[in-house]
Amino acid sequence: MTITSPGPTHSAEEIVPVLKAHGLKATPQRLAVHQAMISLGHASADQVADFINRNNSTKITTASIYNVLYQFCELGIYAPRHSGNNKMYFDVNTCPHIHLYDKENDSYMDVMDEELISFIDEHLRKKRIKGYKFEGFELNIVARQRKKKVQ
DSSP states (O other): OOEEEOOOOSSSHHHHHHHHHOOOOOOHHHHHHHHHHHHHSSSSSHHHHHHHHHHHHOHHHHHHHHHHHHHHHTSSEEEEOOOOSSEEEEEEOOOOOOOEEEETTTEEEEOHHHHHHHHHHHEOOOOOOOOOOOOOOOOEEEOOOOOOOOO
């Protein structure tokens, strides 16, 4: 398994035509949220708000940030991620991948393991859950960093 950051599905330049294609304006607030998400990769609305307040002159409320994040999820620009601390996180990488959730630092990292993803996907597609149709899966590996040995 390789811990990596494959990058956002939509770059800062690509987001404007995507928004226009869905009948949305590329407002300074939406662009600021997207720029924050590109920089952060995985983030909660509070983390996005902190980033925008530190790095951008755009004024936006946390409630508006939540609205933009959820709107972008509905458009497939971001994917929602549930954390171990009951906080909603958002992910700019929507391609199939696994997450390593660091409990101590409350952070996500992308893990790319195409063989494991393919195995789980094929296995689950063969299974039947009465009354449901398989659409996909999310896999979070929960871990904590090893303590370095003191010599």
